[in-house]
Amino acid sequence: MADYTPTPEDRFAFGLWTIGHPGRDPFGEATRPPLPPGDFVRGLADIGAWGVSFHDDDLMTFGADESERRRQLDDFKKALAQSGIVCSMATTNLFWHPMFKDGAFTSNDRDVRRFAIAKSMRNLDVAAELGAPIYVFWGGREGVESAASKTPADALDRYREALDFLASYVVEQGYDIRFAIEPKPNEPRGDTFLPTVGHALAFIETLEHADMVGLNPEVAHETMAGLSFYQGVAQTLWQGKLFHIDLNDQKIGRYDQDLRFGSEGIKDDFFVVRLLENSGYSGAKHFDARPYRNEWGDGIWDFARGCMRTYLILREKARQFDADPRVAEAMAAASVPELAIPSVGPYSRAAADELLAEKFDPEALASRGYRNEQLDQLVIDTILGA
Secondary structure, eight states: OOOOOOOGGGOEEEETTTTTOOOOBTTBOOSSOOOOHHHHHHHHHHTTOOEEEEEHHHHSOTTOOHHHHHHHHHHHHHHHHHHOOEEEEEEOOOSSSGGGTTOSTTOSSHHHHHHHHHHHHHHHHHHHHHTOOEEEEEOTTOEESSGGGSOHHHHHHHHHHHHHHHHHHHHHHTOOOEEEEEOOSSSSSSEESSOSHHHHHHHHTTSTTGGGEEEOOBHHHHHHTTOOHHHHHHHHHHTTOBOOOEEOBOOTTSSOOOBOTTSSOHHHHHHHHHHHHHHTOOSOEEEOOOOOTTOOTHHHHHHHHHHHHHHHHHHHHHHHHHHOHHHHHHHHHTTTGGGGSOSSOSOOHHHHHHHHHOOOOHHHHHHOOOOHHHHHHHHHHHHHTO
């Protein structure tokens, strides 16, 4: 029987807000006590995880004096050193405090925008101290409920201004940190700026330091928009912009659920795991999910183990799929390998003349099949172990 025990080499990571989520939701208070960061880190080591990520306010109490913040940070550093867990990613909480109700980098209030940038700078210093290689920007409050409330071009100008400023700060400080934008279509705002992978990829090309900015796509966020997470990750990889990834799960058409990875969209999850494993992606496999609200005690660690176990199961299934001669035969029938062959190659006058002179038979081209039903059934057979 296969061994699905995770090891640090698998590079599995969890945010402080995930396993330790207290079970609060918009309709009810917390259902379990908070999990102190040190206990969280030690627990990760016990279950074979590799990394931990944090928001500034997860780790250091918002509004506390500098001596208290320093004490909290030093306690966290001590837990990291004792456990062997690494700090894999950091981010800024620019959504919880009421001041951000109209946005952070895109708030109509200039002072709020300036505070948000300063808050990010201070936590970039912390991220550098902890050795975090990736800094994620999730614009949870960057959006509108009323379309008349913001001029979109102005909002995108301010968004770009903030990221350009912060990237220049990182460069000046000599920090070895790259940025990753995390798209989301809605919630908590009615409509969010940079809602999907495609929007964010286009936005990055306008940045001053575009080379150091990539994406942190999330299963739930693309699924909320009715999109295939697999296709979004594939394009992100193709453009060299997959800097980080958030693995969880989501029911289509619902608000953000952050379910255990592999618990809903198992087929898309299979292809995501296969893609990550076959692409050479070496970054964190970060689980941005949370236990069911009715869990308590050991149940929250069952959730964490389940995220990693399912990934490892799907990794084994992907290897079986790629090694199956029936799959190779079905892919050949579907002409999958042919797609890698250039259609025309680089332009030249001779190549253009050759193409125009070629005789095609539209009826013959229309009459072929691609055997996709057979190929897709092999996917299902592999996942189900038939």
